[in-house]
Amino acid sequence: MSIWLFLLLSLVKAVLVTIVFLMGVAYTVLLERKAVGRIQNRWGPNRVGPFGLLQPLVDGAKSFLKEDMIPAGVYKPLYLLAPLISLGCALLSIAVVPFGGPMTWHGMRIFAISDINFGLLFLLGVTSIGVYGIALAGWSSNNKYSLLGSMRSSAQMVSYELALGLSLVGVVLRTGSLRLSDIVSLQTVHGIASWNIFGGGQFFAFFIYLIAAFAETNRSPFDLVEAESELTGGYNTEYSSMKFAMFFMAEYGNMITVGCVATMLFLGGWSSPLGDLIPPPQNIIIQALVPLFWFVAKVFCFLFLYIWVRGTLPRFRYDQLMSFGWKYLLPLAMLNIVGTSLWLAIRP
Amino acid sequence: MHLALFLIFAAVALAGAANLLLQKHPINASLSLIVVMSSLAVLYLLLGAEFLAIAQIIVYAGAIMVLFTFVIMLLNEGVEEKTHGSRVAKLLGFPAVTVFLALIASIILSSESHLGKVVIGESITTTQDLSAVLFRDLLLPFEITSVLILIAILGAVALARKDEQ
Numbered sequence: 001m002s003i004w005l006f007l008l009l010s011l012v013k014a015v016l017v018t019i020v021f022l023m024g025v026a027y028t029v030l031l032e033r034k035a036v037g038r039i040q041n042r043w044g045p046n047r048v049g050p051f052g053l054l055q056p057l058v059d060g061a062k063s064f065l066k067e068d069m070i071p072a073g074v075y076k077p078l079y080l081l082a083p084l085i086s087l088g089c090a091l092l093s094i095a096v097v098p099f100g101g102p103m104t105w106h107g108m109r110i111f112a113i114s115d116i117n118f119g120l121l122f123l124l125g126v127t128s129i130g131v132y133g134i135a136l137a138g139w140s141s142n143n144k145y146s147l148l149g150s151m152r153s154s155a156q157m158v159s160y161e162l163a164l165g166l167s168l169v170g171v172v173l174r175t176g177s178l179r180l181s182d183i184v185s186l187q188t189v190h191g192i193a194s195w196n197i198f199g200g201g202q203f204f205a206f207f208i209y210l211i212a213a214f215a216e217t218n219r220s221p222f223d224l225v226e227a228e229s230e231l232t233g234g235y236n237t238e239y240s241s242m243k244f245a246m247f248f249m250a251e252y253g254n255m256i257t258v259g260c261v262a263t264m265l266f267l268g269g270w271s272s273p274l275g276d277l278i279p280p281p282q283n284i285i286i287q288a289l290v291p292l293f294w295f296v297a298k299v300f301c302f303l304f305l306y307i308w309v310r311g312t313l314p315r316f317r318y319d320q321l322m323s324f325g326w327k328y329l330l331p332l333a334m335l336n337i338v339g340t341s342l343w344l345a346i347r348p
Numbered sequence: 349m350h351l352a353l354f355l356i357f358a359a360v361a362l363a364g365a366a367n368l369l370l371q372k373h374p375i376n377a378s379l380s381l382i383v384v385m386s387s388l389a390v391l392y393l394l395l396g397a398e399f400l401a402i403a404q405i406i407v408y409a410g411a412i413m414v415l416f417t418f419v420i421m422l423l424n425e426g427v428e429e430k431t432h433g434s435r436v437a438k439l440l441g442f443p444a445v446t447v448f449l450a451l452i453a454s455i456i457l458s459s460e461s462h463l464g465k466v467v468i469g470e471s472i473t474t475t476q477d478l479s480a481v482l483f484r485d486l487l488l489p490f491e492i493t494s495v496l497i498l499i500a501i502l503g504a505v506a507l508a509r510k511d512e513q
Contacts, residue, residue, distance in 0.1 A: 003349075075375075078375065117398055117472070117474060117475070118398055118399065118475065121402040121403075124406055125406045128405065128411065128414075129405070129409065131414055132382075132414070132417070135417060135418065136417075139375075158414060178475060
Protein backbone atom coordinates (compact mmCIF):
# COMPACT_ATOMS: atom_id res chain seq x y z
CA MET A 1 0.00 0.00 0.00
CA SER A 2 1.46 3.30 -1.02
CA ILE A 3 2.71 5.77 1.53
CA TRP A 4 0.52 8.58 0.21
CA LEU A 5 -2.68 6.58 0.66
CA PHE A 6 -1.53 5.70 4.16
CA LEU A 7 -0.84 9.34 4.98
CA LEU A 8 -4.13 10.50 3.52
CA LEU A 9 -6.19 7.90 5.39
CA SER A 10 -4.34 8.62 8.65
CA LEU A 11 -4.94 12.33 8.23
CA VAL A 12 -8.64 11.84 7.59
CA LYS A 13 -8.98 9.55 10.59
CA ALA A 14 -7.03 11.92 12.83
CA VAL A 15 -9.09 14.95 11.83
CA LEU A 16 -12.41 13.12 12.26
CA VAL A 17 -11.45 11.63 15.62
CA THR A 18 -10.16 14.97 16.89
CA ILE A 19 -13.37 16.72 15.90
CA VAL A 20 -15.49 14.03 17.56
CA PHE A 21 -13.27 14.12 20.65
CA LEU A 22 -13.51 17.88 21.02
CA MET A 23 -17.28 17.80 20.55
CA GLY A 24 -17.34 15.03 23.15
CA VAL A 25 -15.37 17.23 25.53
CA ALA A 26 -17.78 20.12 25.04
CA TYR A 27 -20.84 17.96 25.62
CA THR A 28 -19.23 16.27 28.62
CA VAL A 29 -19.11 19.71 30.21
CA LEU A 30 -22.82 20.07 29.54
CA LEU A 31 -23.51 16.58 30.89
CA GLU A 32 -21.65 17.45 34.04
CA ARG A 33 -23.50 20.69 34.58
CA LYS A 34 -26.86 19.03 34.08
CA ALA A 35 -26.08 15.90 36.10
CA VAL A 36 -24.55 17.78 39.03
CA GLY A 37 -27.50 20.14 38.83
CA ARG A 38 -29.99 17.30 39.12
CA ILE A 39 -28.01 15.78 42.01
CA GLN A 40 -28.28 19.14 43.73
CA ASN A 41 -32.02 19.25 42.98
CA ARG A 42 -31.92 22.02 40.43
CA TRP A 43 -32.04 22.13 36.65
CA GLY A 44 -28.73 22.55 34.90
CA PRO A 45 -28.51 24.92 31.93
CA ASN A 46 -31.78 24.61 30.03
CA ARG A 47 -32.29 27.98 28.35
CA VAL A 48 -30.09 27.72 25.32
CA GLY A 49 -31.70 25.29 22.92
CA PRO A 50 -33.78 22.26 23.90
CA PHE A 51 -32.55 20.85 27.22
CA GLY A 52 -29.63 23.28 27.02
CA LEU A 53 -28.05 21.34 24.16
CA LEU A 54 -26.65 24.41 22.43
CA GLN A 55 -24.94 25.61 25.62
CA PRO A 56 -21.45 24.28 24.74
CA LEU A 57 -21.49 26.13 21.43
CA VAL A 58 -22.41 29.35 23.17
CA ASP A 59 -19.71 28.71 25.79
CA GLY A 60 -17.16 28.22 23.05
CA ALA A 61 -18.16 31.48 21.40
CA LYS A 62 -17.91 33.22 24.76
CA SER A 63 -14.39 31.88 25.30
CA PHE A 64 -13.28 33.16 21.92
CA LEU A 65 -14.72 36.60 22.45
CA LYS A 66 -13.46 37.24 25.98
CA GLU A 67 -10.55 39.59 26.51
CA ASP A 68 -7.28 37.71 26.57
CA MET A 69 -5.25 39.20 29.39
CA ILE A 70 -1.62 38.38 30.02
CA PRO A 71 -0.59 39.67 33.45
CA ALA A 72 2.55 41.75 33.64
CA GLY A 73 4.89 39.62 35.72
CA VAL A 74 4.42 36.24 34.08
CA TYR A 75 7.24 34.40 32.38
CA LYS A 76 5.75 34.63 28.94
CA PRO A 77 7.25 31.71 26.95
CA LEU A 78 6.19 29.11 29.49
CA TYR A 79 2.93 30.89 30.27
CA LEU A 80 1.92 30.50 26.63
CA LEU A 81 3.40 26.98 26.28
CA ALA A 82 1.71 25.35 29.27
CA PRO A 83 -1.89 25.14 27.97
CA LEU A 84 -0.53 23.82 24.67
CA ILE A 85 1.27 20.98 26.45
CA SER A 86 -1.84 20.13 28.48
CA LEU A 87 -4.22 20.12 25.56
CA GLY A 88 -1.70 18.43 23.26
CA CYS A 89 -1.20 15.50 25.60
CA ALA A 90 -4.94 15.17 26.14
CA LEU A 91 -5.56 14.98 22.39
CA LEU A 92 -2.55 12.74 21.72
CA SER A 93 -3.87 9.87 23.81
CA ILE A 94 -6.80 9.18 21.51
CA ALA A 95 -4.38 8.19 18.74
CA VAL A 96 -3.82 4.64 19.95
CA VAL A 97 -7.32 3.82 21.18
CA PRO A 98 -9.20 1.22 19.09
CA PHE A 99 -12.74 2.46 19.26
CA GLY A 100 -14.42 0.06 16.87
CA GLY A 101 -14.28 -3.43 15.52
CA PRO A 102 -11.32 -4.99 13.73
CA MET A 103 -12.36 -3.99 10.23
CA THR A 104 -9.69 -3.12 7.75
CA TRP A 105 -9.73 -1.28 4.46
CA HIS A 106 -6.77 -1.57 2.12
CA GLY A 107 -4.84 -3.21 4.95
CA MET A 108 -5.41 -0.45 7.49
CA ARG A 109 -7.67 -0.61 10.51
CA ILE A 110 -10.51 1.86 10.10
CA PHE A 111 -11.36 2.24 13.76
CA ALA A 112 -7.96 3.02 15.24
CA ILE A 113 -5.63 5.80 14.17
CA SER A 114 -2.48 3.86 14.97
CA ASP A 115 -2.17 0.42 16.44
CA ILE A 116 1.33 0.31 17.89
CA ASN A 117 2.99 -2.55 19.73
CA PHE A 118 3.26 -0.73 23.01
CA GLY A 119 -0.03 1.18 22.98
CA LEU A 120 -0.62 0.86 26.71
CA LEU A 121 2.82 2.24 27.59
CA PHE A 122 2.28 5.06 25.11
CA LEU A 123 -0.76 6.17 27.10
CA LEU A 124 1.23 6.09 30.35
CA GLY A 125 4.02 8.08 28.70
CA VAL A 126 1.64 10.76 27.45
CA THR A 127 0.14 11.01 30.95
CA SER A 128 3.65 11.53 32.35
CA ILE A 129 4.33 14.37 29.92
CA GLY A 130 0.99 15.97 30.73
CA VAL A 131 2.25 16.79 34.23
CA TYR A 132 4.48 19.47 32.68
CA GLY A 133 1.52 21.52 31.49
CA ILE A 134 0.30 22.02 35.03
CA ALA A 135 3.74 22.45 36.63
CA LEU A 136 4.82 25.11 34.12
CA ALA A 137 1.46 26.90 34.29
CA GLY A 138 1.65 27.34 38.02
CA TRP A 139 5.26 28.46 38.09
CA SER A 140 5.11 30.86 35.19
CA SER A 141 2.05 32.64 36.59
CA ASN A 142 4.22 34.43 39.16
CA ASN A 143 1.55 33.92 41.81
CA LYS A 144 1.94 32.12 45.14
CA TYR A 145 -1.45 30.44 44.95
CA SER A 146 -0.81 29.21 41.42
CA LEU A 147 2.59 27.82 42.37
CA LEU A 148 1.19 26.07 45.40
CA GLY A 149 -1.73 24.63 43.44
CA SER A 150 0.46 23.42 40.61
CA MET A 151 3.04 21.83 42.93
CA ARG A 152 0.28 20.00 44.78
CA SER A 153 -1.30 18.90 41.55
CA SER A 154 1.97 17.69 40.03
CA ALA A 155 2.89 15.76 43.17
CA GLN A 156 -0.56 14.19 43.22
CA MET A 157 -0.41 13.23 39.55
CA VAL A 158 3.07 11.74 39.82
CA SER A 159 2.13 9.74 42.92
CA TYR A 160 -1.03 8.26 41.47
CA GLU A 161 0.63 7.47 38.13
CA LEU A 162 2.40 4.64 39.94
CA ALA A 163 -0.78 3.03 41.21
CA LEU A 164 -2.37 3.61 37.79
CA GLY A 165 0.42 1.86 35.93
CA LEU A 166 0.70 -1.01 38.38
CA SER A 167 -3.02 -1.71 38.32
CA LEU A 168 -2.81 -2.20 34.56
CA VAL A 169 -0.02 -4.79 34.85
CA GLY A 170 -2.54 -7.47 35.81
CA VAL A 171 -4.34 -7.00 32.51
CA VAL A 172 -1.06 -7.15 30.59
CA LEU A 173 -0.11 -10.34 32.43
CA ARG A 174 -3.36 -11.96 31.43
CA THR A 175 -3.15 -10.82 27.81
CA GLY A 176 0.55 -11.30 27.17
CA SER A 177 0.75 -8.22 24.97
CA LEU A 178 0.92 -4.46 25.35
CA ARG A 179 -1.01 -3.86 22.16
CA LEU A 180 -4.43 -2.40 22.91
CA SER A 181 -6.20 -4.21 20.09
CA ASP A 182 -4.89 -7.55 21.41
CA ILE A 183 -6.13 -6.73 24.90
CA VAL A 184 -9.59 -5.97 23.52
CA SER A 185 -9.66 -9.00 21.21
CA LEU A 186 -9.00 -11.34 24.12
CA GLN A 187 -12.16 -10.07 25.77
CA THR A 188 -14.49 -10.60 22.84
CA VAL A 189 -14.61 -14.36 23.21
CA HIS A 190 -17.53 -15.05 25.51
CA GLY A 191 -19.32 -11.75 25.87
CA ILE A 192 -19.56 -10.37 29.36
CA ALA A 193 -17.99 -13.38 31.02
CA SER A 194 -14.67 -12.83 29.34
CA TRP A 195 -14.35 -9.16 30.15
CA ASN A 196 -11.29 -8.60 32.28
CA ILE A 197 -13.27 -7.32 35.20
CA PHE A 198 -15.29 -10.50 35.61
CA GLY A 199 -13.76 -13.47 33.87
CA GLY A 200 -10.22 -12.12 33.87
CA GLY A 201 -10.12 -11.74 37.61
CA GLN A 202 -9.16 -8.08 37.52
CA PHE A 203 -12.00 -6.95 39.75
CA PHE A 204 -9.81 -5.25 42.35
CA ALA A 205 -7.48 -3.89 39.71
CA PHE A 206 -10.47 -2.16 38.16
CA PHE A 207 -11.29 -0.31 41.36
CA ILE A 208 -7.64 0.56 42.00
CA TYR A 209 -7.48 1.91 38.47
CA LEU A 210 -10.68 3.87 38.97
CA ILE A 211 -9.44 5.58 42.12
CA ALA A 212 -6.02 6.28 40.63
CA ALA A 213 -7.70 7.70 37.54
CA PHE A 214 -9.82 10.05 39.60
CA ALA A 215 -6.66 11.35 41.23
CA GLU A 216 -4.71 11.46 37.99
CA THR A 217 -7.25 13.68 36.24
CA ASN A 218 -7.53 15.98 39.28
CA ARG A 219 -11.24 15.26 39.66
CA SER A 220 -13.36 14.90 42.74
CA PRO A 221 -12.84 13.70 45.35
CA PHE A 222 -9.18 14.52 44.64
CA ASP A 223 -9.69 17.98 43.22
CA LEU A 224 -8.10 20.01 45.99
CA VAL A 225 -5.86 21.63 43.43
CA GLU A 226 -8.63 23.40 41.62
CA ALA A 227 -11.02 24.00 44.45
CA GLU A 228 -11.95 27.64 44.30
CA SER A 229 -12.45 28.00 47.98
CA GLU A 230 -9.02 26.62 48.78
CA LEU A 231 -6.58 28.09 46.35
CA THR A 232 -8.44 30.81 44.44
CA GLY A 233 -8.35 28.61 41.38
CA GLY A 234 -4.99 26.93 41.64
CA TYR A 235 -2.79 26.73 38.62
CA ASN A 236 -5.22 28.36 36.22
CA THR A 237 -5.84 31.51 38.25
CA GLU A 238 -4.00 33.84 35.92
CA TYR A 239 -5.34 32.39 32.69
CA SER A 240 -8.22 33.95 30.80
CA SER A 241 -10.47 33.13 27.87
CA MET A 242 -9.00 30.69 25.36
CA LYS A 243 -6.03 29.52 27.44
CA PHE A 244 -8.29 28.80 30.38
CA ALA A 245 -10.64 27.00 28.04
CA MET A 246 -7.69 24.91 26.82
CA PHE A 247 -6.91 23.77 30.37
CA PHE A 248 -10.56 23.00 30.89
CA MET A 249 -10.71 21.01 27.65
CA ALA A 250 -7.53 19.19 28.62
CA GLU A 251 -9.07 18.12 31.92
CA TYR A 252 -12.23 16.76 30.32
CA GLY A 253 -10.17 15.25 27.52
CA ASN A 254 -8.13 13.37 30.11
CA MET A 255 -11.38 12.18 31.66
CA ILE A 256 -12.56 10.79 28.34
CA THR A 257 -9.18 9.16 27.68
CA VAL A 258 -9.18 7.50 31.09
CA GLY A 259 -12.70 6.29 30.38
CA CYS A 260 -11.56 4.86 27.05
CA VAL A 261 -8.63 3.06 28.68
CA ALA A 262 -10.80 1.60 31.43
CA THR A 263 -13.32 0.47 28.83
CA MET A 264 -10.70 -1.22 26.71
CA LEU A 265 -8.80 -2.88 29.49
CA PHE A 266 -11.51 -3.93 31.90
CA LEU A 267 -14.88 -3.79 30.23
CA GLY A 268 -14.10 -5.35 26.88
CA GLY A 269 -13.73 -2.31 24.64
CA TRP A 270 -15.91 -2.50 21.59
CA SER A 271 -17.17 -6.02 22.25
CA SER A 272 -20.81 -6.55 23.04
CA PRO A 273 -21.75 -8.01 26.41
CA LEU A 274 -24.01 -10.49 24.72
CA GLY A 275 -21.11 -12.11 22.90
CA ASP A 276 -22.18 -14.90 20.61
CA LEU A 277 -25.83 -14.99 21.59
CA ILE A 278 -26.86 -12.59 18.84
CA PRO A 279 -25.53 -13.50 15.39
CA PRO A 280 -23.67 -10.67 13.62
CA PRO A 281 -25.91 -8.56 11.39
CA GLN A 282 -25.70 -9.05 7.65
CA ASN A 283 -25.47 -5.41 6.65
CA ILE A 284 -21.82 -4.35 6.69
CA ILE A 285 -22.55 -0.80 7.78
CA ILE A 286 -24.50 -1.96 10.84
CA GLN A 287 -21.79 -4.52 11.53
CA ALA A 288 -19.25 -1.71 11.58
CA LEU A 289 -21.34 0.63 13.73
CA VAL A 290 -22.50 -1.77 16.45
CA PRO A 291 -19.04 -2.13 18.12
CA LEU A 292 -18.66 1.63 17.92
CA PHE A 293 -21.99 2.01 19.69
CA TRP A 294 -20.95 -0.37 22.48
CA PHE A 295 -17.66 1.49 22.98
CA VAL A 296 -19.33 4.87 23.19
CA ALA A 297 -21.99 3.50 25.55
CA LYS A 298 -19.36 2.14 27.93
CA VAL A 299 -17.31 5.35 27.88
CA PHE A 300 -20.53 7.28 28.54
CA CYS A 301 -21.19 5.10 31.61
CA PHE A 302 -17.73 5.96 32.83
CA LEU A 303 -18.17 9.67 32.36
CA PHE A 304 -21.48 9.48 34.18
CA LEU A 305 -19.75 7.69 37.05
CA TYR A 306 -17.12 10.44 37.19
CA ILE A 307 -19.79 13.12 37.32
CA TRP A 308 -21.87 11.20 39.83
CA VAL A 309 -18.90 10.89 42.19
CA ARG A 310 -18.20 14.59 41.79
CA GLY A 311 -21.67 15.51 42.87
CA THR A 312 -21.73 13.15 45.80
CA LEU A 313 -18.43 12.85 47.66
CA PRO A 314 -16.60 15.53 49.66
CA ARG A 315 -13.02 16.18 48.78
CA PHE A 316 -9.89 14.76 50.38
CA ARG A 317 -7.48 16.87 52.36
CA TYR A 318 -4.08 16.99 50.74
CA ASP A 319 -2.19 14.93 53.30
CA GLN A 320 -4.97 12.34 53.33
CA LEU A 321 -4.74 12.23 49.56
CA MET A 322 -0.97 11.64 49.46
CA SER A 323 -0.97 9.08 52.25
CA PHE A 324 -3.83 7.23 50.59
CA GLY A 325 -1.96 7.05 47.32
CA TRP A 326 1.33 5.88 48.73
CA LYS A 327 0.36 3.83 51.77
CA TYR A 328 -2.80 2.08 50.59
CA LEU A 329 -3.24 2.19 46.84
CA LEU A 330 0.33 1.34 45.82
CA PRO A 331 0.64 -1.77 48.07
CA LEU A 332 -2.81 -2.89 46.94
CA ALA A 333 -1.77 -2.58 43.30
CA MET A 334 1.38 -4.59 43.98
CA LEU A 335 -0.66 -7.24 45.79
CA ASN A 336 -2.90 -7.40 42.75
CA ILE A 337 0.12 -8.10 40.55
CA VAL A 338 1.34 -10.84 42.89
CA GLY A 339 -2.12 -12.38 43.06
CA THR A 340 -2.61 -12.33 39.30
CA SER A 341 0.84 -13.84 38.70
CA LEU A 342 0.16 -16.63 41.19
CA TRP A 343 -3.21 -17.33 39.64
CA LEU A 344 -1.74 -17.46 36.15
CA ALA A 345 1.14 -19.66 37.28
CA ILE A 346 -1.03 -22.16 39.12
CA ARG A 347 -3.78 -22.72 36.61
CA PRO A 348 -2.54 -24.04 33.25
CA MET B 349 12.30 7.68 5.07
CA HIS B 350 14.08 6.26 8.09
CA LEU B 351 17.14 8.28 7.13
CA ALA B 352 15.05 11.45 6.97
CA LEU B 353 13.56 10.73 10.40
CA PHE B 354 17.00 10.04 11.82
CA LEU B 355 18.43 13.27 10.45
CA ILE B 356 15.50 15.35 11.68
CA PHE B 357 15.51 13.96 15.21
CA ALA B 358 19.28 13.92 15.51
CA ALA B 359 19.24 17.61 14.52
CA VAL B 360 16.53 18.27 17.12
CA ALA B 361 18.61 16.49 19.78
CA LEU B 362 21.70 18.49 18.89
CA ALA B 363 19.74 21.74 18.81
CA GLY B 364 18.25 20.94 22.21
CA ALA B 365 21.67 20.16 23.66
CA ALA B 366 23.16 23.39 22.24
CA ASN B 367 20.19 25.34 23.59
CA LEU B 368 20.70 23.73 26.98
CA LEU B 369 24.21 25.19 27.14
CA LEU B 370 23.38 28.59 25.70
CA GLN B 371 20.23 29.45 27.68
CA LYS B 372 20.59 31.83 30.58
CA HIS B 373 17.49 30.86 32.52
CA PRO B 374 17.74 27.38 34.09
CA ILE B 375 14.11 26.51 33.39
CA ASN B 376 14.69 26.91 29.64
CA ALA B 377 17.75 24.68 29.96
CA SER B 378 15.68 22.05 31.74
CA LEU B 379 13.02 22.12 29.01
CA SER B 380 15.71 21.79 26.34
CA LEU B 381 16.95 18.70 28.14
CA ILE B 382 13.42 17.28 27.91
CA VAL B 383 13.52 17.88 24.15
CA VAL B 384 16.86 16.05 23.97
CA MET B 385 15.48 13.07 25.93
CA SER B 386 12.42 12.84 23.71
CA SER B 387 14.49 12.94 20.50
CA LEU B 388 16.70 10.22 21.93
CA ALA B 389 13.57 8.15 22.48
CA VAL B 390 12.74 8.52 18.79
CA LEU B 391 16.28 7.47 17.87
CA TYR B 392 15.92 4.38 20.06
CA LEU B 393 12.69 3.60 18.24
CA LEU B 394 14.47 3.90 14.88
CA LEU B 395 17.01 1.36 16.11
CA GLY B 396 14.17 -1.01 16.91
CA ALA B 397 14.26 -0.81 20.72
CA GLU B 398 10.58 -0.09 21.24
CA PHE B 399 10.39 -0.76 24.98
CA LEU B 400 13.49 1.29 25.65
CA ALA B 401 12.06 4.21 23.69
CA ILE B 402 8.83 4.35 25.64
CA ALA B 403 10.66 3.69 28.93
CA GLN B 404 12.88 6.68 28.10
CA ILE B 405 9.77 8.85 27.76
CA ILE B 406 8.04 7.52 30.87
CA VAL B 407 11.06 7.39 33.17
CA TYR B 408 13.49 10.00 31.89
CA ALA B 409 11.34 12.69 30.31
CA GLY B 410 8.34 12.06 32.50
CA ALA B 411 9.77 11.49 35.98
CA ILE B 412 13.44 12.42 36.25
CA MET B 413 13.09 15.66 34.31
CA VAL B 414 9.95 16.50 36.29
CA LEU B 415 12.14 16.25 39.38
CA PHE B 416 14.77 18.54 37.84
CA THR B 417 12.09 21.02 36.81
CA PHE B 418 10.53 21.02 40.27
CA VAL B 419 13.90 21.75 41.88
CA ILE B 420 14.53 24.64 39.49
CA MET B 421 11.04 26.02 40.06
CA LEU B 422 11.22 25.83 43.82
CA LEU B 423 14.74 27.25 44.08
CA ASN B 424 13.56 30.08 41.83
CA GLU B 425 17.01 31.32 40.90
CA GLY B 426 16.16 33.41 37.90
CA VAL B 427 18.43 34.39 35.06
CA GLU B 428 22.04 33.51 35.74
CA GLU B 429 24.46 36.36 36.01
CA LYS B 430 26.99 36.87 33.30
CA THR B 431 30.60 36.52 34.32
CA HIS B 432 33.54 37.66 32.24
CA GLY B 433 34.82 34.21 31.46
CA SER B 434 38.44 33.29 31.28
CA ARG B 435 40.48 34.58 28.35
CA VAL B 436 42.84 31.63 28.53
CA ALA B 437 39.89 29.27 28.22
CA LYS B 438 38.71 31.04 25.09
CA LEU B 439 42.19 31.17 23.47
CA LEU B 440 43.20 27.62 24.25
CA GLY B 441 39.85 25.96 24.83
CA PHE B 442 38.08 26.25 21.49
CA PRO B 443 41.07 25.18 19.38
CA ALA B 444 41.79 22.28 21.76
CA VAL B 445 38.21 21.03 21.54
CA THR B 446 38.25 21.32 17.76
CA VAL B 447 41.50 19.36 17.53
CA PHE B 448 40.18 16.71 19.89
CA LEU B 449 36.94 16.25 17.97
CA ALA B 450 38.83 16.11 14.67
CA LEU B 451 41.11 13.41 16.12
CA ILE B 452 38.18 11.26 17.26
CA ALA B 453 36.36 11.71 13.96
CA SER B 454 39.41 10.74 11.94
CA ILE B 455 40.03 7.62 14.05
CA ILE B 456 36.42 6.48 13.66
CA LEU B 457 36.28 7.19 9.94
CA SER B 458 39.60 5.49 9.23
CA SER B 459 38.61 2.26 10.97
CA GLU B 460 35.13 2.21 9.44
CA SER B 461 35.72 -1.10 7.74
CA HIS B 462 36.52 -2.82 11.04
CA LEU B 463 33.43 -1.59 12.89
CA GLY B 464 30.04 -3.29 12.53
CA LYS B 465 27.08 -1.46 11.08
CA VAL B 466 23.52 -1.09 12.24
CA VAL B 467 20.74 -0.49 9.77
CA ILE B 468 18.07 1.77 11.16
CA GLY B 469 14.45 0.85 10.74
CA GLU B 470 15.28 -2.74 9.93
CA SER B 471 14.12 -4.89 12.83
CA ILE B 472 12.11 -4.37 15.95
CA THR B 473 13.10 -5.98 19.23
CA THR B 474 9.71 -6.70 20.72
CA THR B 475 9.00 -6.57 24.42
CA GLN B 476 8.66 -10.35 24.38
CA ASP B 477 12.25 -10.74 23.14
CA LEU B 478 13.52 -8.25 25.68
CA SER B 479 11.75 -9.98 28.54
CA ALA B 480 13.07 -13.37 27.43
CA VAL B 481 16.63 -12.06 27.72
CA LEU B 482 16.00 -10.11 30.91
CA PHE B 483 14.19 -12.78 32.88
CA ARG B 484 15.83 -15.89 31.56
CA ASP B 485 19.39 -15.37 30.33
CA LEU B 486 20.41 -12.35 32.40
CA LEU B 487 18.26 -12.92 35.47
CA LEU B 488 21.08 -12.70 38.03
CA PRO B 489 22.40 -9.28 36.92
CA PHE B 490 18.81 -8.02 36.82
CA GLU B 491 18.13 -9.08 40.40
CA ILE B 492 21.45 -7.70 41.64
CA THR B 493 20.71 -4.37 39.94
CA SER B 494 17.34 -4.17 41.68
CA VAL B 495 19.04 -4.85 45.04
CA LEU B 496 21.49 -2.06 44.17
CA ILE B 497 18.63 0.37 43.51
CA LEU B 498 17.03 -0.69 46.79
CA ILE B 499 20.27 0.12 48.65
CA ALA B 500 20.32 3.56 47.01
CA ILE B 501 16.72 4.21 48.06
CA LEU B 502 17.46 3.14 51.64
CA GLY B 503 20.51 5.38 51.71
CA ALA B 504 18.51 8.36 50.45
CA VAL B 505 15.76 7.80 53.02
CA ALA B 506 18.32 7.44 55.81
CA LEU B 507 20.08 10.66 54.80
CA ALA B 508 16.88 12.65 54.38
CA ARG B 509 15.25 11.69 57.64
CA LYS B 510 15.02 14.21 60.40
CA ASP B 511 16.91 13.25 63.53
CA GLU B 512 14.59 12.01 66.23
CA GLN B 513 15.74 13.11 69.66
